[in-house]
Amino acid sequence: MSVQLNETHSPALRSWVVSANDGATDFPIQNLPFGIFRRAGSNEAFRVGVAIGDQILDLSIALHAGIFAEISNAALAHALTATQLNPLMDLGNQVASQVRLCLSKALREHAVAQKQLVGTLIAQAEAEYALPAQIGDYTDFYTSIHHATSVGKLFRPDNPLLPNYKWVPIGYHGRSSSIGISGQAFRRPIGQTMPPNATTPTFGPAKRMDYECEVGIFIGQGNALGSAIDIQEAEQHVFGMCLLNDWSARDVQAWEYQPLGPFLAKNFASTISPWVVTLEALAPYRKAWSREATDPQPLAYLDHADVRNAGAFDIQLEVLLQTRKMREDGLPAQRLSLSNFCHSYWTVSQMVAHHTVNGCNLRAGDFLGSGTQSGPAAEEAGSLLELTEGGKKPITFSNGEQRIFIEDGDSIVMRGWAQKEGAPRIGFGEVVGSLLPARSIP
Amino acid sequence: MSVQLNETHSPALRSWVVSANDGATDFPIQNLPFGIFRRAGSNEAFRVGVAIGDQILDLSIALHAGIFAEISNAALAHALTATQLNPLMDLGNQVASQVRLCLSKALREHAVAQKQLVGTLIAQAEAEYALPAQIGDYTDFYTSIHHATSVGKLFRPDNPLLPNYKWVPIGYHGRSSSIGISGQAFRRPIGQTMPPNATTPTFGPAKRMDYECEVGIFIGQGNALGSAIDIQEAEQHVFGMCLLNDWSARDVQAWEYQPLGPFLAKNFASTISPWVVTLEALAPYRKAWSREATDPQPLAYLDHADVRNAGAFDIQLEVLLQTRKMREDGLPAQRLSLSNFCHSYWTVSQMVAHHTVNGCNLRAGDFLGSGTQSGPAAEEAGSLLELTEGGKKPITFSNGEQRIFIEDGDSIVMRGWAQKEGAPRIGFGEVVGSLLPARSIP
Known part of the structure; x- marks a missing residue:
């Protein structure tokens, strides 16, 4: 455990998701917490998401948009398209950290990925959640x-x-x-x-x-x-x-x-x-x-x-x-x-x-x-x-x-x-x- | 809980698996306990079995031999070809009881199924076991x-x-x-x-x-x-x-x-x-x-x-x-x-x-x-x-x-x-x- 600040922590970072920048949100671009969600009341499969402002980015969409291209492999693709976080958890924190860095870059103001992702976000107000993981013990x-x-x-x-x-x-x-x-x-x-x-x-x-x-x-x-x-x-x-x-x-x-x-x-x-x-x-x-x-x-x-x-x-x-x-x-x-x-x-x-x-x-x-x-x-x-x-x-x-x-x-x-x-x-x-x-x- | 004896309990029942009839075995035809096994040291998938004498009957083989024909359906077929007992457990005890009755009939002396099953048994001495079920709690x-x-x-x-x-x-x-x-x-x-x-x-x-x-x-x-x-x-x-x-x-x-x-x-x-x-x-x-x-x-x-x-x-x-x-x-x-x-x-x-x-x-x-x-x-x-x-x-x-x-x-x-x-x-x-x-x- 050595506590190091990296570029994902910079207070200067702002997101093209406007609600992430208001200083009052729990989910600025420096947070990027993981969860399992779907559209409320739907029969969709639950999927991996990241909270940004009052929105959710679907990581299976982000994967297909290529934002993890630098780090992607079969195990990561499996983890990001799973219905629970267990496979991502199992890959270890170094991988989770790389995923967060890719997300941080894709969600920043002026990111190239904005065009592909902006229409895919889901409002947290319209989502429902499942347990993040299958809890063994x-x-x-x-x-x-x-x-x-x-x-x-x-x-x-x-x-x-x-x-x-x-x-x-x-x-x-x-x-x-x-x-x-x-x-x-x-x-x-x-x-x-x-x-x-x-x-x-x-x-x-x-x-x-x-x-x-x-x-x-x-x-x-x-x-x-x-x-x-x-x-x-x-x-x-x-x-x-x-x-x-x-x-x-x-x-x-x-x-x-x-x-x-x-x-x-x-x-x-x-x-x-x-x-x-x-x-x-x-x-x-x-x-x-x-x-x-x-x-x-x-x-x-x-x-x-x-x-x-x-x-x-x-x-x-x-x-x-x-x-x-x-x-x-x-x-x-x-x-x-x-x-x-x-x-x-x-x-x-x-x-x-x-x-x-x-x-x-x-x-x-x-x-x-x-x-x-x-x-x-x-x-x-x-x-x-x-x-x-x-x-x-x-x-x-x-x-x-x-x-x-x-x-x-x-x-x-x-x-x-x-x-x-x-x-x-x-x-x-x-x-x-x-x-x-x-x-x-x- | 009403304790009733049925035909599977009859002390007169004998099996064509000779080792089940010696009076000293833990696994006579009146027992028929369930487990998860494979050949020791193999890379085979684990599968559902029943102990009989010093042998194991593979229930996926028994299924394909038709011994559950009277009670079979998709859920049972899934349960009997699974790698853990959870799906069978989930079907409830009435189903488990029907499965035991079919097994009792197929393993009795003079059963028609003997011909199909006799060559498929695996000696317990040559088996290894996994946990019978995924234990949630x-x-x-x-x-x-x-x-x-x-x-x-x-x-x-x-x-x-x-x-x-x-x-x-x-x-x-x-x-x-x-x-x-x-x-x-x-x-x-x-x-x-x-x-x-x-x-x-x-x-x-x-x-x-x-x-x-x-x-x-x-x-x-x-x-x-x-x-x-x-x-x-x-x-x-x-x-x-x-x-x-x-x-x-x-x-x-x-x-x-x-x-x-x-x-x-x-x-x-x-x-x-x-x-x-x-x-x-x-x-x-x-x-x-x-x-x-x-x-x-x-x-x-x-x-x-x-x-x-x-x-x-x-x-x-x-x-x-x-x-x-x-x-x-x-x-x-x-x-x-x-x-x-x-x-x-x-x-x-x-x-x-x-x-x-x-x-x-x-x-x-x-x-x-x-x-x-x-x-x-x-x-x-x-x-x-x-x-x-x-x-x-x-x-x-x-x-x-x-x-x-x-x-x-x-x-x-x-x-x-x-x-x-x-x-x-x-x-x-x-x-x-x-x-x-x-x-x-x-």
């Missing part, structure tokens, strides 16, 4: 020490931060089958809970429905079973990042999670944003890792000067809630929190190095969650459990509505972006998900 | 109360069996990518451990390597996200069962497992047997579930008369160990334990009903582990952790060698079979896996 980490501490206080008041936290990038396996793309609406889960002071559990719809604001990480080229990915090479195995809402049923979780971890409290739905932002695009937003002077130095396999100096990302993470009433009254979603990925105790490269140190194999398209990203301040908490102090302190919105947990009909919106003076804004778009009423119990 | 349960109690005593002496155990079929998500087929040899994992009384963790090869003897369950037809599978229908969604060795690094597990469960302690390798035995074949071996009079009745979604009366399976589970020296000296693997799946506190249908009660979707080819199957007696324990009482009591073999945990070069063999007077033996074959030395640490 999904692993969820727990990298925010602020989240671990405040949730730990609620579940284990006498023992909030466990002794392994500052040594082990804690993670666990999640469920792939129920991961959906932004727009996912799912039923309130039904299950067992143990009410306070009860002696037998209750069965019914979960009552303490929550979100978790996370960064999602797509693995590019994997590793063979039995090999480990060195921390210095770890980011070469990361294709890019998106937003992840790891929905959680807190009452189910509290009753089921010991001794083997959360299960039905989490696996009913997880929702991700459609655009995968490359680490290359985020290069201007690198930061030193977040540690206190009193924190232990990690073990050698989790330590490297590059990670210390530039392993973290300055990505703002915003969560908003829109009730059914707000929607009906034309009120936009209301902000619940604003945090930043830079507060994460463990970095992306530490997650990858840890995951594989035992020889576990990652495959192209595998997905990692960062864990809930709560910042140090109370208002930076990435879940309602934290914001309402375990359900004790309701949140009041400007229209007078209140929430402790998510109610049927509510939508949760998450947005992420990196922005600073002198560099283009690199955005993630948004992930939206909605809670439907529980199915009826016979 | 792998979930590991914890259904043996004897295992949960004795391991609980080691990890939490004051609190061995947690209060949720008799209410919740505890499970957690595992890793799909590192599941391998019998014959898997893998390197000793490397990782963090916290030695007793130490204040900083140690890094290096795991020292407490263990196996877990489990039954593996392949899902057939799945369910839609948001729907639940009723306990009465649950077994219609189970394609069949095999043996599973859920390798575990106990020292890694002890340090990492709180609060989110085991991760690197388990995901470096899991090994399964190649033949998937249908529940239909196991119908003569149904038993009442295993409960004490003082145990609580499960909640309604986990309770049904059929499950109470016949939800369990009488399957013997044997574990053996062969050291490198035994192999070199021509000594066979030595028995470590013999247990039975009927001791499981939670049944297969309870696992499926619980997994989906919150709306979680299962897909054809998904895989469930039963959790370590330890019986009530100490010698029935399904792991070395239990057999050696946490590593305190070595096991001595007849050649004088001793083991506390698994050493480099050791192989673990697991076998499973159902057998009783008046019914044919229904066997699972075996799953073998071997531990290689750790990779060198730079």
